[in-house]
Amino acid sequence: MAKLRVGVVSPEREIWTGEADMVIAKTVDGEIGIMPNHAPVLGVLVEGGVLRVKRGDGGDLVAAVHGGFISVADNDVSILAEAAELGSEVDVARAKDALQRAQASIEADHEDADARLKAKRAAARLRAAGEEV
Amino acid sequence: MGAQLRQLRRRIKSVKSTAKITRAQELIASSRIVKAQQRMQAAVPYEREITHAVSAVLSNTTNVDHPLTVAKEQPATAGVLIVTSDRGFAGGYNANILREAEALKGHLVGRGLTVKPYVVGRKGLTWHRFRSREMFGEWDGFSDNPSYGNAKEIADTLIESFKAEDGIDEIHVVYTGFVSMLTQNVIVKRILPLEVEEAEAPPEGIPPYYEFEPTAGDVLDSLLPRYIESRIYNALLQSAASEHAARRRAMKSATDNANELIRVFTQQMNQARQAEITQEISEIVGGANALADAAAGKE
Numbered sequence: 001m002a003k004l005r006v007g008v009v010s011p012e013r014e015i016w017t018g019e020a021d022m023v024i025a026k027t028v029d030g031e032i033g034i035m036p037n038h039a040p041v042l043g044v045l046v047e048g049g050v051l052r053v054k055r056g057d058g059g060d061l062v063a064a065v066h067g068g069f070i071s072v073a074d075n076d077v078s079i080l081a082e083a084a085e086l087g088s089e090v091d092v093a094r095a096k097d098a099l100q101r102a103q104a105s106i107e108a109d110h111e112d113a114d115a116r117l118k119a120k121r122a123a124a125r126l127r128a129a130g131e132e133v
Numbered sequence: 134m135g136a137q138l139r140q141l142r143r144r145i146k147s148v149k150s151t152a153k154i155t156r157a158q159e160l161i162a163s164s165r166i167v168k169a170q171q172r173m174q175a176a177v178p179y180e181r182e183i184t185h186a187v188s189a190v191l192s193n194t195t196n197v198d199h200p201l202t203v204a205k206e207q208p209a210t211a212g213v214l215i216v217t218s219d220r221g222f223a224g225g226y227n228a229n230i231l232r233e234a235e236a237l238k239g240h241l242v243g244r245g246l247t248v249k250p251y252v253v254g255r256k257g258l259t260w261h262r263f264r265s266r267e268m269f270g271e272w273d274g275f276s277d278n279p280s281y282g283n284a285k286e287i288a289d290t291l292i293e294s295f296k297a298e299d300g301i302d303e304i305h306v307v308y309t310g311f312v313s314m315l316t317q318n319v320i321v322k323r324i325l326p327l328e329v330e331e332a333e334a335p336p337e338g339i340p341p342y343y344e345f346e347p348t349a350g351d352v353l354d355s356l357l358p359r360y361i362e363s364r365i366y367n368a369l370l371q372s373a374a375s376e377h378a379a380r381r382r383a384m385k386s387a388t389d390n391a392n393e394l395i396r397v398f399t400q401q402m403n404q405a406r407q408a409e410i411t412q413e414i415s416e417i418v419g420g421a422n423a424l425a426d427a428a429a430g431k432e
Contacts, residue, residue: 007178007182009178009179009182010179010281011176011179011281011284011362011363011366012172012175012176012179012280012281013175013176014175014178014179027346027347028346028347028351029346029347032346039344040189040342040343040344041343041344041345041346042186042189042190042343042344042345042346042352043345043346043352044346044347044351044352044355044356068359069183069186069352069355069356069359071182071185071186071189073189073343078182078185078186080179080182080183080186080359082281082359
């Protein structure tokens with residue numbers, strides 16, 4: 001079966017490139033699963049989403065992706081993230097700490113959009129690291 | 134010791150310490166160019182992909198009527214983003230940028246536009262303040278090591294005033310493009326209204342027909358600001374690399390000049406020393422002769 005060529009890039013660096021059997025990302029419309037020979041798609045990713053790249057034998061790659069786009073054409077999948085972090089690179093203690101602080105400021109002020117965004121991002125990082133949130 | 138000799142020794146000492154400083158600056162700049170170039174390289178994949186995505190959307194939608202791509206019929210004001218450095222010691226780097234910015238301003242005023250400067254870098258800020266010119270955006274502190282967050286901040290300000298009813302109608306950017314270690318050129322570009330630049334040759338054949346999630350308009354809405362951020366980030370990165378290259382070159386010629394000065398002064402000092410010794414010897418000989426003559430006279 002044909003394979004997907006996947007590239008996860010952020011403005012400051014290329015985070016991961018390689019081949020995969022399936023890519024699952026979360027767009028603003030909902031989850032989208034891409035398998036080889038998928039029709040060309042350009043989607044807007046949600047803030048604080050988790051990206052899964054299924055690689056068959058090499059194990060799955062999980063990354064926290066904060067905003068950005070997914071573009072699919074001719075078995076090329078590009079994830080353009082404003083910021084992204086591989087699950088294996090996440091500092092769990094720091095992410096937990098960030099989540100708690102963000103939740104505390106949401107408790108204090110329900111209108112705090114900035115804190116909500118931070119909470120979302122921290123939760124995504126924890127999920128990418130394989131933690132239960 | 135003669136006064137001239139002492140003076141020369143003092144000058145040599147001071148030039149030597151200056152040379153040490155410029156040499157250190159040169160070495161620092163050389164090592165930072167490499168880092169700056171790596172950052173430029175690291176940003177390439179994202180730039181390529183986002184340019185690709187923007188052209189994909191534009192080729193799939195026949196009538197693009199996005200506020201960021203439409204040129205206003207009667208442009209009245211133009212914003213100019215000027216990217217300078219925070220520190221000097223970089224030869225003509227900032228002077229070149231500011232001269233080009235002035236030329237652009239003259240050109241825009243000639244078209245009947247009012248020019249609003251947006252300035253990055255302490256050198257540009259002081260230049261504008263000294264001439265008491267009003268600035269509409271000021272950023273500093275990151276010229277030699279810009280992050281994407283900095284670019285985003287700048288892009289947000291620019292896009293906001295572009296969208297505003299009585300804001301700016303065009304945005305130009307003046308920065309220094311990094312060609313190689315030896316060549317850096319000042320580049321003047323219009324970034325809004327948008328013209329998408331394909332970095333590579335357009336791919337062969339018909340572009341694929343994309344599906345959009347949620348819709349083409351929504352995708353464009355969030356794609357275009359990201360594209361502008363990426364253009365500005367690219368300008369900042371190139372300026373940073375150019376700044377280091379300009380500083381390295383300026384500091385190298387300063388070190389060379391200092392070494393040349395030291396050579397000339399050392400020569401002069403040796404001459405002065407020899408002249409002094411010669412004079413001393415002839416004085417002693419003269420004195421001895423005079424004594425001998427006096428002794429001969431007594432007999």
